Amino acid sequence: MSLPYIFIEDLEVKYGNKVVLEDIFLKVEKGEIVSIVGPNGGGKTTLLKVILGLKDYSKGTIKVLGKNPKEVDKKEIGYLPQREETAKNFPISVFETVLMGRYPKIGLFRKPGEKDKEIALESLKLVKMDHLKDENINKLSGGQRQRVFIARALAMEPKILILDEPSTGLDIVAQEDFYKILVEIRNKKEMSIIMVSHDIGVVSTFVDKIACLNKTIHYHGKSGTPIPKDVLEKVFGSNIQILVHDPHCKGCHRGEHD
């Protein structure tokens, strides 16, 4: 059997003397979509940084594509950070933005060729934004822009896609569309997707595994199975209310709820 794309065992991470992650065990297989949920300050971004090789760990084992994270070829991992801003009024089109995703492959000083343009267009099609390819990136809505940034990451043809709160600011319909696109991308490209999310109700319908992170991972299971109440209380506190999302509810789609 092949190695999981991400393998983490007994991981501990500190900032100075402060332990922010401990006893972390997590496996992400090829083609799996995993969501990390948890309260502010729970360590989600820190975990992503360790996976990306941007932050050291103090104990345990972590292998990304079978290697120490710092040794992984950066072209193998597409990363979309929490907030991605484009310079206001910078005249760059959607297509040019996605084409920038090819530069790690072709080098900064080479002109993209026909194959690069083909891949950029295919990436835009995957996120269903090809009809806006000539539009200025700053004229798009937040959700549309987010999809373009995903296309830019896809243009690098990575094996793993890492997204930090990709659905922030999207309404529930846009969130669902967004997650459906991620599932399609996974199905077509067989890449692993690991993302931080706050919308636990919606995300659980689309992902393969949810990891609740508050210093350590409290639950780690298949989506569709309800997360036990005691686990939710440990992670979010006792006031948490999880709205179980019914994807067939037509009222949700028409915005008929409060």
Ligand SMILES: Nc1ncnc2c1ncn2[C@@H]1O[C@H](COP(=O)(O)OP(=O)(O)OP(=O)(O)O)[C@@H](O)[C@H]1O
């Ligand atoms: N550069 C840093 N130096 C020191 N402590 C840090 C640093 N970055 C994060 N921390 C601390 O590490 C802990 C985890 O932070 P992290 O940003 O990983 O949490 P998070 O779950 O991503 O939070 P949020 O949901 O608010 O984005 C917090 O206690 C935070 O204060």
